[in-house]
Amino acid sequence: MDGFYGGYGLVGLLLLVGVLFVTVAFVANGLLRPTVPGGDKTVTYECGVDPVGEGWAQNHIRYYVFAYLYVVFAVDAIYLFPWATVFAAPGFGAATLVEMFVFIGFLAVGLLYAWKKGVLSWV
Amino acid sequence: MTVSDVLEAAARVVGVLVVFLTLPLLVGQTEHKAMAHMQSRLGPMYAGGFHGWAQLVADGVKFAQKEDIVPAAADRVVFKIAPAVALIPYLVVLVAIPVGPGNQVGQALDAGLFVVLAVMAVGVLGTLMAGWASANKFSLLGGLRTAAQLMAYELPFILAAASAAMAAGTLSLPGIVAAWNPWWLLWQLPGAAVFFVAGLAELQRPPFDMPVADSEIIFGAYTEYTGLRFALFLLAEYAGIVVLCALTTVLFLGGWHGPFPDQLGWLWTLVKTLALSFVVIWVRVAYPRLREDQLQRLAWQGLVPLALLQLAVTGVVRVALG
Numbered sequence: 327m328d329g330f331y332g333g334y335g336l337v338g339l340l341l342l343v344g345v346l347f348v349t350v351a352f353v354a355n356g357l358l359r360p361t362v363p364g365g366d367k368t369v370t371y372e373c374g375v376d377p378v379g380e381g382w383a384q385n386h387i388r389y390y391v392f393a394y395l396y397v398v399f400a401v402d403a404i405y406l407f408p409w410a411t412v413f414a415a416p417g418f419g420a421a422t423l424v425e426m427f428v429f430i431g432f433l434a435v436g437l438l439y440a441w442k443k444g445v446l447s448w449v
Numbered sequence: 450m451t452v453s454d455v456l457e458a459a460a461r462v463v464g465v466l467v468v469f470l471t472l473p474l475l476v477g478q479t480e481h482k483a484m485a486h487m488q489s490r491l492g493p494m495y496a497g498g499f500h501g502w503a504q505l506v507a508d509g510v511k512f513a514q515k516e517d518i519v520p521a522a523a524d525r526v527v528f529k530i531a532p533a534v535a536l537i538p539y540l541v542v543l544v545a546i547p548v549g550p551g552n553q554v555g556q557a558l559d560a561g562l563f564v565v566l567a568v569m570a571v572g573v574l575g576t577l578m579a580g581w582a583s584a585n586k587f588s589l590l591g592g593l594r595t596a597a598q599l600m601a602y603e604l605p606f607i608l609a610a611a612s613a614a615m616a617a618g619t620l621s622l623p624g625i626v627a628a629w630n631p632w633w634l635l636w637q638l639p640g641a642a643v644f645f646v647a648g649l650a651e652l653q654r655p656p657f658d659m660p661v662a663d664s665e666i667i668f669g670a671y672t673e674y675t676g677l678r679f680a681l682f683l684l685a686e687y688a689g690i691v692v693l694c695a696l697t698t699v700l701f702l703g704g705w706h707g708p709f710p711d712q713l714g715w716l717w718t719l720v721k722t723l724a725l726s727f728v729v730i731w732v733r734v735a736y737p738r739l740r741e742d743q744l745q746r747l748a749w750q751g752l753v754p755l756a757l758l759q760l761a762v763t764g765v766v767r768v769a770l771g
Binding site: 333334335336337339340341343344345347348351352354355356358359360361362367368369370371372373377380382392393395396399400403406407410411412413415420422423426427430433434437440441 | 458461462465466513514515516517518519520521522532533536537540541544545555556557558559562563564581583584585586587589597599600601603604607608611614615618619620667672673676677681745749750753754757760761764765767768
């Protein structure tokens with residue numbers, strides 16, 4: 327299997343094998359295990375006492391600012407990969423390097439700004 | 450496609466599957482024994498006779514015979530498929546990791562590093578699904594902590610990996626190993642450290658195990674799991690250790706490069722991977738658990754700036770040396 331996409335045939339095959347592995351494991355499990363429905367075992371676990379309210383409780387997501395920050399940075403980081411393969415090739419050199427510093431500079435200034443604003447502390 | 454092509458593809462898939470099912474167990478058993486001895490215990494001694502070598506096999510047999518219990522309040526479908534979502538990505542990732550020179554790799558992918566990072570990120574979804582679908586307060590808290598952790602480590606992880614790609618000038622994992630040279634150990638040291646620490650956080654291994662902190666939230670997202678599904682989550686954790694250590698080996702420690710002829714390259718990959726796995730175990734015994742806010746601070750004020758600095762250094766050195 328050749329070519330840029332050809333190699334992914336094997337990756338897809340392995341994905342299928344993975345699904346098959348899990349399926350076989352559960353079929354074997356189905357043949358081997360006892361099935362005794364009912365009783366208290368399907369009650370939600372709360373240290374042994376009867377559960378209070380439902381499990382999907384309301385919660386303060388303290389890290390939502392980190393989440394925003396993460397999305398911004400992760401999208402930026404993706405652009406590094408195609409660039410990483412060519413930046414040192416003949417004919418690029420110094421110009422691409424300066425571009426990289428502009429890029430990293432944006433990231434760093436963004437991070438410093440967030441830091442200064444006190445966003446990087448857990449509230 | 451000829452018969453030999455089909456046979457070769459089958460052999461590669463079977464090879465990857467065999468590695469996937471043996472190395473994590475080896476790491477798990479090593480953890481049992483190494484941890485025990487570091488804590489002045491013996492660890493498992495009975496199963497299999499010799500120093501309890503078959504303990505994990507016995508565990509597996511036990512898990513396979515346990516009843517399949519889904520909590521009444523749970524979101525059944527999501528609850529059931531979550532372990533598979535956590536496990537299968539690590540199997541798929543293994544195919545792209547080169548063990549030796551030439552064609553000693555499951556499949557050489559041109560964008561291998563990119564694929565590996567993308568597929569590994571899927572595994573965390575399994576934990577998030579488990580945390581939500583269990584309809585349990587402990588699980589929900591564990592899932593939220595997992596998500597918070599994801600924010601912290603993913604960026605430094607990707608940036609450090611990008612540094613290796615820049616140093617080699619390719620995204621192909623065999624290509625990166627081929628371009629490796631011993632002086633990378635110094636040049637890429639900050640990147641390697643960031644990659645490994647961020648990887649530990651991804652795997653929720655101590656000292657970054659607050660999502661499963663047993664003394665606080667029972668077992669986090671896996672609280673309601675039992676039997677085979679629980680076993681799959683555990684297997685995912687240990688497969689994750691193998692994948693992280695193998696990736697660190699390939700990106701930063703030179704993979705199959707070593708003092709002996711190239712025919713022994715696979716042995717070097719294995720030795721380096723297992724040595725790093727031992728470090729993972731060692732760290733678990735040696736350090737106390739961080740809090741989630743401490744991890745955020747470590748990541749955003751330590752790992753991310755360090756990774757950015759590494760990118761700058763890598764870029765300058767690469768262009769300066771031509």
